[in-house]
Amino acid sequence: MKYLGTRRGTxxxxxxxxxxxxxxxxxxxxxxxxxxxxxxxxxxxxxxxPPAGSSILRFEVTLSRAELCPSVxxxxxxxxxxxTLVSSPVDIALDQLQLASAFLSLTNVSAGTYGGVRLxxxxxxxxxxLADGAVQELEGADLPLSPTTVTPAFANALNVATGAKASFxxxxxxxxxxxxxxxxxxxxAPVVSLVQLSGTATQxxxxxxxxxxxxxxxxxxxxxxxFTLTDSMTGLAVAGVQFDSTTAFDEGLTCDTLADNQVxxxxxxxxxxxxxxxxxxAKKIDLLSESGDEGLEGVVFQVNTPTQPxxxxxxxxxxxxxxxxxxxxxxxxxxxxxxxxxxxxSIETTNxxxxxxxxxxxxxxxxxxxxxVAITPGSLVTAVAGCANVxxxxxxSAATLRLKKSTMTARVGGITAPNLTVDTLPSLFGSxxxxxxxxxxxxxxxxxxxxITVVTSGQTEFEDALGGFSAIQVGDNVTVxxxxxxxxxxxxxxxxxxxxxxxxxxxxxxxx
Numbered sequence: 001m002k003y004l005g006t007r008r009g010t011x012x013x014x015x016x017x018x019x020x021x022x023x024x025x026x027x028x029x030x031x032x033x034x035x036x037x038x039x040x041x042x043x044x045x046x047x048x049x050p051p052a053g054s055s056i057l058r059f060e061v062t063l064s065r066a067e068l069c070p071s072v073x074x075x076x077x078x079x080x081x082x083x084t085l086v087s088s089p090v091d092i093a094l095d096q097l098q099l100a101s102a103f104l105s106l107t108n109v110s111a112g113t114y115g116g117v118r119l120x121x122x123x124x125x126x127x128x129x130l131a132d133g134a135v136q137e138l139e140g141a142d143l144p145l146s147p148t149t150v151t152p153a154f155a156n157a158l159n160v161a162t163g164a165k166a167s168f169x170x171x172x173x174x175x176x177x178x179x180x181x182x183x184x185x186x187x188x189a190p191v192v193s194l195v196q197l198s199g200t201a202t203q204x205x206x207x208x209x210x211x212x213x214x215x216x217x218x219x220x221x222x223x224x225x226x227f228t229l230t231d232s233m234t235g236l237a238v239a240g241v242q243f244d245s246t247t248a249f250d251e252g253l254t255c256d257t258l259a260d261n262q263v264x265x266x267x268x269x270x271x272x273x274x275x276x277x278x279x280x281x282a283k284k285i286d287l288l289s290e291s292g293d294e295g296l297e298g299v300v301f302q303v304n305t306p307t308q309p310x311x312x313x314x315x316x317x318x319x320x321x322x323x324x325x326x327x328x329x330x331x332x333x334x335x336x337x338x339x340x341x342x343x344x345x346s347i348e349t350t351n352x353x354x355x356x357x358x359x360x361x362x363x364x365x366x367x368x369x370x371x372x373v374a375i376t377p378g379s380l381v382t383a384v385a386g387c388a389n390v391x392x393x394x395x396x397s398a399a400t401l402r403l404k405k406s407t408m409t410a411r412v413g414g415i416t417a418p419n420l421t422v423d424t425l426p427s428l429f430g431s432x433x434x435x436x437x438x439x440x441x442x443x444x445x446x447x448x449x450x451x452i453t454v455v456t457s458g459q460t461e462f463e464d465a466l467g468g469f470s471a472i473q474v475g476d477n478v479t480v481x482x483x484x485x486x487x488x489x490x491x492x493x494x495x496x497x498x499x500x501x502x503x504x505x506x507x508x509x510x511x512x
Contacts, residue, residue, distance in 0.1 A: 014063075014092070014170035015101050015197065015206050015270075054409060055427040057135065057301075057318060058127035058331045059094045059174060061145075061188070065120040066170075068109060072116035072153040082118060083109045089122070090234050093330060094174055096320060098407040099463075099481045099506050100209050101169065102231060103238050111162040116153035117170065117194060121145060124188045126178070127331055129427045131434045135389060144187040152192045164275035167197040167205050204269035205278070208238070210405065212265045212288065212297065212321055215258065222255035223247075229266060232321045233330075241268055243282040250349035251402075253287035261291030263323050286349065288323075294375040295323040299406070301333060301390070301428070302439040303365045313338040313362025313442065316390055317373065325380055328394075332387035334380075335395045336373055338362055344400045347483065348372075351459050352503045358485040359403040366486045366500060367440045368408065368428055374400040405505055407481040412474050413451055420454040420472065420507075421499075422480065437494050444491025453487070454480050455503045463508040477510040 063086065070080030085105045092102065125139040152170075160166045176191040199205035216237075217228040223245040230237045249255060253264070265286045272278040289295045297320050304314040319332045328334065345360050358364060379397035387394035410422035430438040430448030437446040460482075462468040472478065482504040489498040 014097075014104050014172070015167060055128045055130065056095055056126070056174070056178075057129055057428070058125070059178075060123075060125045060331070061092055061094060061121050061190075062123040063090045063092055063104075063119065064122045065089075065118070066104065067118045068107075068114050068158075069116045069118055069151060070112070070114055072151050076151045076153075078116070078118040078151050083107065083114075085117070090236065093233050093320070094172060096233055098409065099479050099508055100407075101206060102211075102234050103208055103236060104170070104234075105236075109160055111160055111164075113157040113159050114154070115157055116151050117168075118149060118151040119170065119190070119192060120149045121188075121190055122148060125331070126185065126188075128185065131427070131431070131436055133430075133436050133438060137388065138185060143185070146187060146189060150190050150192050152194050154194050154196060156196070158196060161275065165272055165278045167199075167270065167272070169195040169197055169206070171195055199270070199272040201273040205272045206270045207283075208266075208268040208270075210265055211238075211268055212263065213238075215262045215264055216260050218258065218260050220255060220258065225255065225258075227258075227260075229264070229268070232263075238268060238280055241266070241280045241282050243285065247282050248284040249286075250284065251286040251288070253285060257287075258285065259291070263288045263290075263293075263295070288372055289374060292324060294325050294377055294380070296325065296328070296334065296336075296373045296375060296396070297321040297404070298370070298373075299428075300365060300367050300369045300371060302367055303441045304335070304439060305445060306362060306442055307337075311340060313340065313343075313365060315362075315365050317371070319387075320370075325375065327380070327382050328387060333390045333392065333394065334387060335390075335393065336398050337395060338365075338398045338401060343398050345403075346400065347403045348405070350405070350483070350505065352483055352505060353457065353459075354483050354485065354503050358483075358487070359401075363442055364486055365441060366484065366489070367438065368406055368426070369484045370404045370406040372400075372402040372404055373398050403483060403485075405481050406484040406502065407479065408452075408502075409477060409479045409510070410452070412472060412476045412478055415472065415474060418456045418469060420456065420478070420480075421451050422454055422478065423451045425449060425452065432494075440496070441486060441489065441491065444489070444493060444496050447491055447493055447496045449489075449496065449500070451499060452484075453499045453501045454478075454482075454507070455501050456507065457504075460504045461506045463506065464510070469507075472507070472509055479508045479510060480504050481506045 066085040067082035069078035128136045171193045173191040179187045197205050212232045213229040215227050226242045228237050228239045266282050267284040269281050298317045301316040301318040317334050322328045347359050376397040376399045382394045383392040411424035413423035414421035432448045437448050439445045440447045482502045484502045487501040489500045
């Protein structure tokens with residue numbers, strides 16, 4: 001098992017880096033070889049994990065401004081002339097940053113020390129699954145944001161030396177940021193902390209895991225090359241991402257076939273073996289779709305009864321990303337029809353031991369799975385009212401379905417090494433305590449799930465758990481990421497048989 005040291009608490013993580021240069025990510029700046037005198041570079045990132053039992057389906061907020069402050073008073077005021085880190089608003093889907101972080105900026109700053117970062121937020125949007133199974137959307141006057149500006153301070157001043165690089169993480173605590181009264185959401189009050197990041201010759205500063213985006217500015221002489229990846233979530237570009245013979249190309253992609261305008265999923269490391277050097281490097285690149293293909297990526301919200309007599313599988317997808325389907329946006333619901341005679345099922349390439357038979361037909365679809373869907377061209381039908389609700393009945397047909405890694409936060413209810421049993425599951429799985437049952441699979445249309453088995457192995461990374469698996473205790477809240485499979489789970493019922501498995505790539509023990 002792999003162990004990663006403590007880096008953050010229970011918040012969302014944005015990584016910002018300040019020092020020598022700025023990438024072309026909408027924040028402005030200069031190339032790395034044009035560093036001004038007396039300057040250094042900063043990198044910035046963001047990420048989070050919601051509480052166990054969360055009803056959050058989507059949580060989005062706009063980061064309107066981010067400024068690096070020379071000093072911060074005890075009252076939280078930015079003093080001195082701040083340095084702008086993002087010059088235009090950035091929309092951030094906090095629900096997609098569990099066990100992950102997103103790149104924000106790379107900026108030239110004057111050498112010196114900095115006390116904190118002034119952050120201005122706007123336009124929070126929250127989509128919740130209520131106890132009765134209804135979906136509630138909150139925004140505008142129904143979701144007040146106060147304060148709109150916060151200025152977290154570094155525990156120790158950020159030092160940017162001449163010609164050197166410094167990096168930090170903006171950690172947004174989702175659980176504490178959402179204000180409630182008697183179980184009802186009353187508003188958003190951002191709770192944010194800052195974590196300084198550092199790397200070594202063998203340990204990257206930060207890893208942008210499973211970052212989806214479009215390839216551009218590709219330059220290659222195989223097996224080496226570099227490209228720009230524009231993140232589908234933030235719209236920001238990570239420029240100059242290098243690859244070489246150690247980069248793993250999967251899902252039919254090779255160095256020779258990598259091309260501009262393809263949509264890929266990449267694991268990108270920010271490597272900085274010394275304070276004077278830093279480089280983004282693609283450790284893995286998977287092909288999601290070619291230029292012009294129509295596709296969706298998201299979470300299976302519910303699985304419907306197959307339609308008869310054709311036995312076409314049907315499920316509702318909560319959209320995270322779209323490709324070439326501009327009438328849709330993140331947070332929409334689309335009912336996907338999967339004809340068993342036409343759809344190709346597959347599992348994303350990983351080092352996790354999951355047999356391909358675990359996701360081979362509509363019978364293997366399960367609520368909570370993350371899937372990538374290639375849409376049959378011309379099959380999307382949207383409603384006049386849009387696709388904000390399941391009842392809007394937006395539909396599309398699938399050409400391929402690929403199972404991807406899902407992420408959730410839950411409570412450890414039992415330990416049988418090397419596996420964990422987690423309960424207090426997200427409300428997506430229903431709840432026995434309030435007698436709310438959901439269509440979790442084709443054969444379990446009115447069910448609630450009490451627990452999921454988290455399977456760990458030598459391929460599982462443990463974060464914020466000194467000692468790895470042995471540090472996890474019953475009662476801990478954990479965020480887990482991996483492939484979610486039915487594993488013999490069947491209905492009918494409200495009381496189903498069997499326990500689904502999440503074969504874990506990463507486990508984070510959350511601070512209590």
